[in-house]
Amino acid sequence: MPEQILKIDKLNKYYGQHQVLYDISFEIQKGEVVALLGPSGSGKSTLIRCLNGLEQFQSGFLFFGGKQITPQEKNWPQLRQKIGMVFQSYDLFPNLSVLDNILLGPLKVQKRQRAEATAEALKLLQRVGLEKYAEVYPRQLSGGQKQRVAIVRALALHPELMLFDEVTASLDPEMVRGILEIIRELSERDNMTMIIVTHEMNFAAQIADRILFLEEGRILEQTPGKEFFQHAKTQRAREFLESMTF
Amino acid sequence: MDLSIMQQAIPQFVKAFELTLWLSFVGILGALLVGVCCSLLQYFKVPFLGKVASVYVELFRNTPLLIQLFFLYYAFPVIGIKLPAQVCGIIGLAFLGGSYMAEGFTGGFNGVSQSQLDAGKAIGLNKFQLARYVVFPQGFTLSVPALAANVIFLIKETSIFSVIAIPELTNTALDLVGLYYRSNEYLFMLVLAYAIILIPLSIILTILERKVRYGSFGN
């Protein structure tokens, strides 16, 4: 019996008068990897930002761990510990060292012991090959290194779900691979549940159990990963895939 | 210019110089305190008090120090509050400066990017933690140039204290001019005295600005 982590039902989102998400419904089971694909402006970022309360939605239902979450949920700070998010622009805190970036959540939000949290942070840094950079400030890191720290910062809170919004889009091509390897390992080794927005079609094809194809704020199709890339159901998705391959 | 006239006036200028420094120092300290408090009230949108702070900031930023001093020194005694001139000066400077400093801090806090706020929220920081660990440290750094400009501005504003007869630099110089009818010498000394305060200070502040900028930013 698969355990449902997140479910949304008929979610609608407006910016002012402008509707950007229409009746979005899907669910995600523990350990599943969902890739959110679609053209620019289709609402991918908006959708995953709704899932951890960075954007509010106007109607629809959101369930996390079986519990309903209202859009203005006061408990978002609590919930966000369980929903890690990594952004395209890394967004490390420039005033804190790498280690302090990672420890902020565990120490201040989760009130964990410094020694224990530090030990774990260092282990995570080692896992992404940055154990030597704990005391360094973000500006001294390359883009790829920053993004690895950002992933570690999210993992340090022991999330049950990870959201990735185009985390390789700002990176030099030779940095991309390392980040994608880390994400794949998270899925394969830790069985992490993930929603990934990406333009890396090969990566999505390899890692995603399921593809959500979004256009103009609507889910046009939800298709198992391999199948989507071999024969997508909708004409629009096929055109999109065509446009993405060179 | 007559050097001996200038020499004779040195003790008086030194006294005035010290007084100007002292009043500026206390007034600016007060201004920073008032400014921080107001901008915190505004940042957290504290009911009622946040609004009061906003009205105060607008009101004081848009009235001349001269008028504020007249109020404190000449109008307040009418309602039974009589304060020594120097106290009026410090209060005036603190509240005029407070409104500018509040704007400076608020500008810095607002300058922290949305993506930094998102990143902070995403790791579960609540409103106060976000302020404490993300917005204030970064926003303060961003506000340093404005605060530094305010410090210079406020020191220059102390010259207005002369109208309520505080013997600071400007008042002293004008007194001497009136007494001895030698304006060139005394005005030259006046300019020199301000330059001695302001030029090194502005160099120090520029260095400080650069320090904090490179200290925390520049991805």
Ligand SMILES: Nc1ncnc2c1ncn2[C@@H]1O[C@H](COP(=O)(O)OP(=O)(O)OP(=O)(O)O)[C@@H](O)[C@H]1O
């Ligand atoms: N803060 C905002 N205010 C108003 N409209 C917005 C805002 N953010 C996004 N939009 C609009 O919402 C729609 C969806 O944007 P979103 O950023 O979610 O798309 P996306 O699929 O992530 O695109 P991309 O692939 O370029 O990142 C777009 O039409 C965009 O213009």
Ligand SMILES: [Mg+2]
């Ligand atoms: Mg996007």
